[in-house]
Amino acid sequence: MEVVLEVMEDVLEVREDVLEMSGDILEVNENDDVLEEYGKDLTSVQNLLKKQQLLETDVLSHKDRIDGIRISAAQFEEQGHFDLENIKAKERQTVDRYESLQAPIVARRSRLQESLRVQQLLRDVDDEEAWIREKEPVAASNNRGRDLIGVQNLIKKHQAILSEIHNHESRIQGVTDEGKAMVDSGHFASEEITRRLGILHDHWNSLKEKAMQRKQDLEDSLQAHQYFVDADEAESWMREKMPAVCATDVGKDEDSAEALLKRHEALMSDLEAFGGTIEGLAAQAKSCRQQEAPLIDVSGKEFVQALYDYSEKSPREVSMRKGDVLTLLNSNNKTQWMGRDNVLISGFPEMQSIGGNRVMNRASQPEDVLLSLVGLVEGGGLVEGGGLVEGG
Incomplete structure (x- = not known):
């Protein structure tokens, strides 16, 4: 018992x-x-x-x-x-x-x-979302460079970002494949998995689109800045010819006059040949997709253009030619500008503001300078046989 x-x-x-x-x-x-x-x-x-x-x-x-x-x-x-x-x-x-x-x-x-599996998946999704948020400000930056070198450096950096995005694609795909496999197997959290994967893919596609748009923007900026550099080089070449064009020496005798005539003919030949360069610049300007690029940089500077030739009258002034572009120093003082070689210029009322530069506006300047040079050469006086004649 x-x-x-x-x-x-x-x-x-x-x-x-x-x-x-x-x-x-x-x-x-x-x-x-x-x-x-x-x-x-x-x-x-x-x-x-x-x-x-x-x-x-x-x-x-x-x-x-x-x-x-x-x-x-x-x-x-x-x-x-x-x-x-x-x-x-x-x-x-x-x-x-x-x-x-x-x-x-x-x-x-x-x-x-199964819950552990889905929570691990959602953790992975969160990690991918965080990675996308980290890269998005860089991939979607509006900084297009202040000059040609700046744009080239930005393009190199952006290429690195594009490589990161490309290499990360497999990680996004891995998370997606895991989630789809869970949904296909009838996982109890299929609805939540589908929702989160949809959001992830929206953000991922948005990142890639912004990165590709920035790539295009930087290429457009490079194209525009390359044009500005080429245009500046062309104008620099023409400025170098200006002293010869404006020279008043007509020769002291027949020999010196003939020598000057040969130089003049050579100069005319150079200018005519340079017309091809100017035409190339015009075509280059038309092909630029970015037509609103700043003349010098994108820092918000304001520019003006001389309306006529000017000869300096004091040490604080400089000579300039019609069409020269100057930079505004003080937005509250419209008479102070910065000329070439960072020389301060004050008190020129006859200036017109050109604000944010357009490529097509800039495109007309080298051609105008060349036409001015040709006009000066064709209208210059030359001595031939000891007498003053009109230059051809």
């Missing part, structure tokens, strides 16, 4: 433990949110898996006691115990209850593993 009581007490104790474990396993979160019930983020899922492991260990530790109850019940049955029916009923209830824990345990572990 004493043995029976001990067995029954053990049965009751095990039964209580099993009921408690059953409650832990079958507990459901009241908000019915599957992602919340199985962990709202990666850390919480990992914590739930640790608890699950402890619960499984606890259930497994009761197996020996369940086996002991089965053996004891079988022995009582062999002995024909008077209370066998009651003993067998308690044994069946306890064993059945214990065995009923196995399926929920397996199901919950599987669910937690």
Whole structure:
């Protein structure tokens, strides 16, 4: 009788433990949110898996006691115990209850593993979103360079950004493939996975579009700044010819006059040949996609253009020719400008503002200078045979 009581007490104790474990396993979160019930983020899922492991260990530790109850019940049955029916009923209830824990345990572990998988995916998506946000300001920058060298440096830097984006494509694709595989397998969080992947791809495509647009903008800026450099070189060449064109020396005798005439003819030949360069510049200007590039840089400077030739009258002044471009020093003082070689110029009322320069506006300047040179050469006086004649 004493043995029976001990067995029954053990049965009751095990039964209580099993009921408690059953409650832990079958507990459901009241908000019915599957992602919340199985962990709202990666850390919480990992914590739930640790608890699950402890619960499984606890259930497994009761197996020996369940086996002991089965053996004891079988022995009582062999002995024909008077209370066998009651003993067998308690044994069946306890064993059945214990065995009923196995399926929920397996199901919950599987669910937690799936939750771990989706939370890891969402963490990866967050990481990719952060990477995109980090690169976006650089990829979408409006800085197009202040000069030719500046643009070239920006293009090199942007090429590095484009390489980073290209190399990162495989990472985005990997996250996408993992998410699609989960959706295709009927994952319980398929709706959330699809939503997050859609947002990620929108941001990724936006980054690539902005990067490609900046590539085009920088190429346009390079084209414009290259034109400005070429135009400046052309004007520099023509300025070098200006002293010869404006020279007043007509020769002291026939020999010197003939020498000057030959130089004049050579100069005319040079100017005529240079017309091809000017035509090339005009075509180059028309092909520029960026027509609003600043004359010198994009720092917001304001420019003016001389309306007529001017000869200096004091040390604070400089001579200039019609069409020379100067930079405004003080927006509140429209009579102070910076000329070539950073010389301060004050007090010239006959200037017109040209503001932000257009390529096509700039394109007319080299041609105007060349026409002025040709006009001066054709209208200059030359000495031939000791007499003054009109130059051809």
